[in-house]
Amino acid sequence: MRPKISVVVTVYNEELNIKPLIERISTALEGYEYEIVYVDDGSSDNTLKELYSNGHPRLKVVEFMKNYGQSLALMAGIDQATGEFIATMDGDLQNDPSDIPAMLKLAEEGKWDMVAGERANRQDGMILRKIPSLIANFIIRNTTSVSLKDYGCALKVFRSELAKDLGLYGELHRFIPVLAHLEGARITQIPVKHHARQFGTSKYGLGRTFKVVSDLLLMLFFKKYMQKPMHLFGNTGVLLFVIGVIINLYLVVLKILGQDIWGKPLMILGVMLVLGGVQFITIGIIVEIQMRTYFESQQKKPYKIREIQKGEKLVD
Numbered sequence: 001m002r003p004k005i006s007v008v009v010t011v012y013n014e015e016l017n018i019k020p021l022i023e024r025i026s027t028a029l030e031g032y033e034y035e036i037v038y039v040d041d042g043s044s045d046n047t048l049k050e051l052y053s054n055g056h057p058r059l060k061v062v063e064f065m066k067n068y069g070q071s072l073a074l075m076a077g078i079d080q081a082t083g084e085f086i087a088t089m090d091g092d093l094q095n096d097p098s099d100i101p102a103m104l105k106l107a108e109e110g111k112w113d114m115v116a117g118e119r120a121n122r123q124d125g126m127i128l129r130k131i132p133s134l135i136a137n138f139i140i141r142n143t144t145s146v147s148l149k150d151y152g153c154a155l156k157v158f159r160s161e162l163a164k165d166l167g168l169y170g171e172l173h174r175f176i177p178v179l180a181h182l183e184g185a186r187i188t189q190i191p192v193k194h195h196a197r198q199f200g201t202s203k204y205g206l207g208r209t210f211k212v213v214s215d216l217l218l219m220l221f222f223k224k225y226m227q228k229p230m231h232l233f234g235n236t237g238v239l240l241f242v243i244g245v246i247i248n249l250y251l252v253v254l255k256i257l258g259q260d261i262w263g264k265p266l267m268i269l270g271v272m273l274v275l276g277g278v279q280f281i282t283i284g285i286i287v288e289i290q291m292r293t294y295f296e297s298q299q300k301k302p303y304k305i306r307e308i309q310k311g312e313k314l315v316d
Helices: 015-028 047-052 070-080 097-108 126-144 172-182 207-225 229-256 265-297 311-315
Strands: 005-011 034-040 059-063 085-090 114-119 156-159 187-192
Touching: 005 015, 005 070, 005 097, 015 034, 015 047, 015 097, 034 047, 034 070, 047 059, 059 070, 070 085, 070 172, 085 097, 097 114, 097 156, 097 187, 114 172, 126 172, 126 207, 172 187, 172 207, 207 229, 229 265
Parallel strands: 005 034, 005 085, 034 059, 114 187
Antiparallel strands: 085 156, 114 156
């Protein structure tokens, strides 16, 4: 029988958190058909030993050969999950599995494709965790049109087909709500419990704020130009090319009038703008061809249909 929900947990050096978290998940999902998928992201402590010795009948362990990062660990866990719905959470005991049933109930109603958690009373340090998170949340909320209070909460429940289409490359796990929105998902967020870390140390710090900004640029490209890259590179290239041509024509007129234009900074600028414009236009054409190859080689469609109704359903 297909599980109702698969709980995907990614861990890296969390040996002391393995047993208590599995017990809490089992207690929270008692009465459900479920599975627990743990992905070990190249741990160097006894995390794997704790997982392999656990003996839980519904536990599935995915062992990475080395550390690949949280995004790819999540992707691997989602790929191995077989449930109708997929819940994701961190393995540090800060997320509470007892919130999953309420989130699953919302997702089962059919109105929402993804239910995200909001750490309403976050139990983290102010300088290294809360302030970077507030900055990142503000930037993402005001640039992506995906209005959530907390983008960084790992506790989320998705429909399985949505989760498996997210494409969590690089370090895009921070942008799961944005990626889901790009897929046309209907998203809601509810307050969830958040606990202080009991064992181990956090793997995050101020440095991730800069990673968020760089990944955000990629998200903005996905949001606006994923299916029409020529509109970005082509328009920019044409603008630069036209400005360069105007500057060069002006310099030609000066030359005809007898002025010496050799070595003028304006001439260098004009040449650079023309060359830059040609390069941008060329890049746009190449990326446009790549996007067509991406869709056509995999027989993907650049659109997604939520539902088709006909006949008697139309008059229900």
